[in-house]
Amino acid sequence: MEWNTLIKRTAERSGFSASDTARMLNSFLDELACAMKTDDRVYLRTDFGSFAVKSSGGRETGRERSITKTRRVPLFKRGKGLEKLLRQADEDYMAALMDKKSEEDVSKR
Secondary structure (H helix, E strand, O other): OOOOHHHHHOOOOOOOOEEEEEEEHHHHHHHHHHHOOOOOOEEEHHEEEEEEEEOOOOOOEEOOEEEEEOEEEEEEEEEEHHHHHHHHHHHHHHHHHHHHHHHHHHHHH
C-alpha cells in the first residue's frame, strides 16, 4: 500500500480530514523513529507487535583481530493477534482458491 492510499483509507475510517490524518501519521512515525534512536522498544497494542533496535556486527575478524563496526538494525516483532489475523487470511484465501477450482471443474463437465 502506498502512502497516499494509507492516508485516504485511514481518513475515511477515522472521520478525520486527509490533512489531519497525514499529520497524525507523520507524528506517529517521527515518535517511532525518535524512540528507536534511543533504543526504546515501541509496543503497538499488545496483540499487534513491537518495534525495537538490534545491534549487529562488532566481531573480531582476521589475524590482526580488527573489530568490525557495529550497526543498529530496526526490528519488528509480530504479536500473537497479528499472527492470528494473517493466518486466518491465508486460510480464507486458500478456501477461496479451492472453491474457484471446484467451480471450474464443474463447469468443464
